[in-house]
Amino acid sequence: MNNPIHILVAEDDNDISQLLCSIIKKSGYIPQPAFSGTEALLYLRQRQWSMLLLDLMLPGMTGEELLLQIEGRDDMPVIVISAKGEPKTKVSVLRGGASDFITKPFDIEEVSARIDSQLHLYARIGQPAPPNVLKHKGLVLDRDTMTVTVNGTELNLTAREFEILGLLMSAPKKVFTKANLYERVWGENFYGDDNIINVHMSNLRGKLAKEAPECEFIETVWGMGYRLKA
Numbered sequence: 001m002n003n004p005i006h007i008l009v010a011e012d013d014n015d016i017s018q019l020l021c022s023i024i025k026k027s028g029y030i031p032q033p034a035f036s037g038t039e040a041l042l043y044l045r046q047r048q049w050s051m052l053l054l055d056l057m058l059p060g061m062t063g064e065e066l067l068l069q070i071e072g073r074d075d076m077p078v079i080v081i082s083a084k085g086e087p088k089t090k091v092s093v094l095r096g097g098a099s100d101f102i103t104k105p106f107d108i109e110e111v112s113a114r115i116d117s118q119l120h121l122y123a124r125i126g127q128p129a130p131p132n133v134l135k136h137k138g139l140v141l142d143r144d145t146m147t148v149t150v151n152g153t154e155l156n157l158t159a160r161e162f163e164i165l166g167l168l169m170s171a172p173k174k175v176f177t178k179a180n181l182y183e184r185v186w187g188e189n190f191y192g193d194d195n196i197i198n199v200h201m202s203n204l205r206g207k208l209a210k211e212a213p214e215c216e217f218i219e220t221v222w223g224m225g226y227r228l229k230a
Helices: 014-026 037-046 063-069 087-095 108-126 159-170 178-185 195-211
Strands: 006-010 030-034 051-054 078-082 100-103 133-136 139-142 147-150 218-221 225-228
Touching: 006 014, 006 037, 014 030, 014 108, 030 037, 037 051, 037 063, 051 063, 051 108, 063 078, 063 087, 078 108, 087 100, 100 108, 108 178, 133 159, 139 159, 159 178, 159 195, 159 225, 178 195, 178 225, 195 218
Parallel strands: 006 030, 006 051, 051 078, 078 100
Antiparallel strands: 133 139, 139 147, 218 225
């Protein structure tokens, strides 16, 4: 069983903090708000965190000062989310240890995609690769042979369909937004055109349903995205 992913949210604006925590929860992670730099530092000293979302203009201790306090920690990505979007500020905080920079006002899907991207990158660096053979009900995906079978019958999937299914099967309980899927499978930034995701998902579901009409493998989570059906 995978360890839960805890993300610290250092943001003094209550509305923005709640929005960020909501984005994190929808992605299947556990958020913890902190409303000042000093409070965030206390949390950072109490336990191990998977990620820090950091506003720069914090009371008590600024985001820049907090970055200095945690300098040298290479086990945790830090995404700065700030209205201070000048190039000089971005360069300064990225050189100061931040992994990414998002300018306010931000797009919800972009924040979700960047969180996933950074977690994925750090997981690849620090943890063993996921298993090459994934199983769910009667579904078997083998990355070594690039095959998918349903109840022993091989499916003829496109490369994109294979990667979408592999991503869903790699984290069975996680809800993947359309931005998550596009960023991870296509390797490009998502700009809101979800038609390509809809088409590939429809084709994938159709092929699964043809071989196993009695079983639904992928479910739509309304307003959020897709996940494997338990």
